[in-house]
Amino acid sequence: MSKVISYAAVSAKEKLAPLHIERREVGAKDVQIEILFCGVCHSDLHTARNEWQNSVYPVVPGHEIVGRVIKVGADVKAFKAGDLAGVGCLVDSCRVCPDCLDGLEQYCDGEVFTYNSEDKNFKDAGKMTYGGYSSQIVVDEHFVLRISDKLNLAEVAPLLCAGITTYSPLKHWKVGPGSKVGIVGLGGLGHMGVKLAHAMGAHVVLFTTSASKVADAKRLGADEVVISKNPDEMQAHLKSFDFILNTVAAAHNLDIFTELLKRDGTMCLNGVPEHSHPSPSIFNLIFKRRQIAGSLIGGIKETQEMLDFCAEHNITSDIEIIAMKDINQAYERMVKGDVKYRFVIDMATLES
Ligand code: NAP
Ligand code: ZN
Ligand code: ZN
Numbered sequence: 001m002s003k004v005i006s007y008a009a010v011s012a013k014e015k016l017a018p019l020h021i022e023r024r025e026v027g028a029k030d031v032q033i034e035i036l037f038c039g040v041c042h043s044d045l046h047t048a049r050n051e052w053q054n055s056v057y058p059v060v061p062g063h064e065i066v067g068r069v070i071k072v073g074a075d076v077k078a079f080k081a082g083d084l085a086g087v088g089c090l091v092d093s094c095r096v097c098p099d100c101l102d103g104l105e106q107y108c109d110g111e112v113f114t115y116n117s118e119d120k121n122f123k124d125a126g127k128m129t130y131g132g133y134s135s136q137i138v139v140d141e142h143f144v145l146r147i148s149d150k151l152n153l154a155e156v157a158p159l160l161c162a163g164i165t166t167y168s169p170l171k172h173w174k175v176g177p178g179s180k181v182g183i184v185g186l187g188g189l190g191h192m193g194v195k196l197a198h199a200m201g202a203h204v205v206l207f208t209t210s211a212s213k214v215a216d217a218k219r220l221g222a223d224e225v226v227i228s229k230n231p232d233e234m235q236a237h238l239k240s241f242d243f244i245l246n247t248v249a250a251a252h253n254l255d256i257f258t259e260l261l262k263r264d265g266t267m268c269l270n271g272v273p274e275h276s277h278p279s280p281s282i283f284n285l286i287f288k289r290r291q292i293a294g295s296l297i298g299g300i301k302e303t304q305e306m307l308d309f310c311a312e313h314n315i316t317s318d319i320e321i322i323a324m325k326d327i328n329q330a331y332e333r334m335v336k337g338d339v340k341y342r343f344v345i346d347m348a349t350l351e352s
Pocket of ligand 2: 041042043044063089161162
């Protein structure tokens with residue numbers, strides 16, 4: 001066991017602060033990574049503040065991790081010391097259920113998230129996983145991703161959650177040339193959704209509540225931008241979308257989006273707000289056989305596919321680098337939607 005420095009929330013009401021945590025010894029299949037950058041996902045904030053009522057404190061958030069391998073176990077084949085490596089939202093799963101065998105570990109009932117999941121590597125019951133707001137992490141090689149050295153490393157970090165969470169549904173619902181796709185919300189997930197859907201060849205319409213983001217959305221790859229608070233702009237797109245990806249982090253009226261779907265169109269929910277959305281109109285769904293669906297991050301195989309796709313298409317996240325000590329201010333800005341478009345923590349600023 002080794003003690004490493006982290007930033008943790010010790011209760012829902014307190015600010016994040018330095019805390020020493022334990023990392024396990026490097027086992028035969030483990031990769032030990034020095035964390036260089038960690039993206040800041042809205043899920044980190046929901047968990048630190050117990051907005052989903054499932055937080056076990058202390059919470060060390062962070063699941064957009066990139067760094068350099070320090071050490072590998074005897075049986076590790078794919079990584080060696082000195083390699084770049086990434087870790088996303090998952091660090092383990094049962095490995096034998098149909099979901100795991102299909103490479104969809106995120107849907108395994110035995111999935112272990114990178115933070116705030118029970119950590120079976122420790123004998124003490126109730127010991128939790130700790131995430132990337134820390135200097136090091138030890139992860140089974142199956143859950144470690146290869147990172148291209150062609151892209152800016154700090155800008156790659158958000159791909160590990162925001163990238164795969166938007167890539168997976170876009171692929172599942174077969175977005176490509178000829179599809180009209182809506183992305184709702186221009187935050188961390190939304191800006192990756194715009195970039196990825198554009199790279200897949202779709203006609204992309206970005207829905208935002210922030211008039212100040214229109215020019216950025218176009219620069220990021222949106223063909224059209226709609227201010228979702230403006231009913232006339234919304235009505236112009238009635239019954240026209242094949243697919244809408246909704247990344248909004250707060251409860252809102254879904255009907256203004258479902259009525260924009262064509263017959264058999266789907267709106268996939270990515271956002272997980274603290275409070276549920278108001279119940280959607282059934283009429284909007286039955287009259288055109290429309291669907292509301294959900295999607296959770298992505299499996300390891302697809303995460304690697306997404307990273308390779310991004311390296312090939314030169315896609316990274318638009319980021320603002322912050323020091324670890326500024327995380328609490330970053331959370332306040334995130335609540336106000338004031339992020340362009342992902343905070344990434346420079347781990348060199350985390351002092352032991
Ligand atoms: P984010 O960077 O904070 O972006 C959320 C965006 O939602 C905002 O930029 C804003 O865009 C829009 N928004 C509109 N009204 C809002 C309001 N009242 N409060 C907050 N946002 C509002 O968040 P994120 O990191 O992209 O995460 C988005 C959501 O997805 C979170 O709930 C997160 O927990 C969830 N998530 C889910 C998965 C999954 O696997 N399904 C994975 C990661 C994250 P505009 O200014 O353009 O309107
Ligand atoms: Zn996330
Ligand atoms: Zn499984």
